[in-house]
Amino acid sequence: MNISLIGYMGCGKSTIGKEISDITGLKFIDLDSYISSKEQMSINEIFSKKGEVYFRKIEKKYLHEILNLESIVLSLGGGTPVYYDNIETINNKSCSFYLKLSPKELAHRLMKEKEHRPLISRIEDQNLEEFIAKHIFERFPYYERAKYKINGNQDVPTIVNEIIDITKPS
Numbered sequence: 064m065n066i067s068l069i070g071y072m073g074c075g076k077s078t079i080g081k082e083i084s085d086i087t088g089l090k091f092i093d094l095d096s097y098i099s100s101k102e103q104m105s106i107n108e109i110f111s112k113k114g115e116v117y118f119r120k121i122e123k124k125y126l127h128e129i130l131n132l133e134s135i136v137l138s139l140g141g142g143t144p145v146y147y148d149n150i151e152t153i154n155n156k157s158c159s160f161y162l163k164l165s166p167k168e169l170a171h172r173l174m175k176e177k178e179h180r181p182l183i184s185r186i187e188d189q190n191l192e193e194f195i196a197k198h199i200f201e202r203f204p205y206y207e208r209a210k211y212k213i214n215g216n217q218d219v220p221t222i223v224n225e226i227i228d229i230t231k232p233s
């Protein structure tokens with residue numbers, strides 16, 4: 064069984080995925096880290112040197128590669144479910160969870176971490192919440208296709224336990 068985590072940048076996918084892996088023993092893969100290591104470039108470098116279209120193509124390629132494995136926790140990028148037929152691949156090959164947070168909470172978290180995220184690195188802090196709200200509005204039809212929706216505005220152990228409880232064989 065595979066678990067995948069989807070949701071907007073900053074919702075906690077990478078943090079929660081690692082914790083689930085530590086507790087369950089499932090292998091942890093963060094799609095962004097996997098892409099960076101395969102391409103030998105940071106996500107920022109891929110966007111600036113090769114462009115977003117190239118990034119989306121390899122993101123799809125590596126998504127397929129990873130989801131052919133078994134027993135993994137996969138933290139996706141915020142845009143992964145939105146492109147190509149990636150959401151179908153994700154739902155066919157894993158149990159998907161959408162970590163849902165308000166634009167306000169996401170903006171608060173992301174202000175400190177914008178520079179690692181090329182799509183928001185040049186947005187002024189005072190415009191970030193509105194940018195996120197519009198961006199989520201476009202992406203929501205994909206996010207809501209996750210099998211389960213989780214309130215991401217809870218502490219890490221609570222979210223981790225909720226996901227583990229749902230996926231535990233009964």
Ligand SMILES: Nc1ncnc2c1ncn2[C@@H]1O[C@H](COP(=O)(O)OP(=O)(O)O)[C@@H](O)[C@H]1O
Pocket residue numbers: 070071072073074075076077078079138172176215216217218219222
């Ligand atoms: N449940 C949580 N409560 C508070 N802060 C969190 C929580 N989950 C993650 N964070 C923090 O939010 C930021 C973004 O988390 P990250 O796991 O990188 O998100 P994503 O991979 O979805 O972009 C990090 O600083 C992380 O420590």
Ligand SMILES: O=C(O)C1=C[C@@H](OP(=O)(O)O)[C@@H](O)[C@H](O)C1
Pocket residue numbers: 070071072073076077095106139140141142143179180181182
């Ligand atoms: O939302 C997006 O389109 C992106 C989210 C990022 O991942 P995180 O959600 O882990 O920040 C990363 O894949 C890239 O910067 C694009």
Ligand SMILES: [Mg+2]
Pocket residue numbers: 076077093095138139140
């Ligand atoms: Mg991440």
